[in-house]
Amino acid sequence: MYDVTLQHPTLDERIYACRGGGELRTLAYGVARAQGQAVTDDRQMISDVGQLRSQAAIDGVGLLTVGEITIKAEPADLTAGPRPRFDRNALMDLTTDLDDAELEAAGGCGGCGLEADQTCVGCGRCNCDRHDSCARPATTSTDPQ
Structure with a gap:
């Protein structure tokens, strides 16, 4: 299980829980989609998420940059209490917030x-x-x- 933090230059950090590699891959694909980026090489994305998991297991923290968002994965801190899952609603919120930040950066x-x-x-x-x-x-x- 992982505690995952999404870091973006103009948004507050968002922390989610992922039970394993499958949920971590879903999150990484969602982060790409939220930024309007198509994942064109599935093997590379799966490999990148595998490296993220390995880095988190070995070093205690793993980092993966997808577009402008850095995904930081750490072994779950079970004493920290429950964390939300990166689900459809979280994806929609992230997409909307990224769109709003882009609009505001352009003066809107x-x-x-x-x-x-x-x-x-x-x-x-x-x-x-x-x-x-x-x-x-x-x-x-x-x-x-």
Whole structure:
């Protein structure tokens, strides 16, 4: 059993439990998918996860970088209490959070999903803010002639 920590430059660390190699492989494939990367060489990924497991068993910690995420695996600390599993919901949360972080890095808002150029014309704020005091631009008539 492994305690697995996902580390990304712009996200908080996430800690999961994996019962064995199969769950660790599922996590590694999920991490690739969450970043929009297709695993094109299954043998290489399986080998990389095997090396991660071996490194964790021998050195007490193993590291595998998939895209911008580092997967850190350690033998499970059974005194630390239960850890969540990397399931479908965790994959969806990771995908959403990575998308939001990318949007925010480009000047948009991950909270409301707006690109940088989609903010309020009056004040430049996103949909997370109220815009009651903004003067809306004059609209052009769309009445059919």
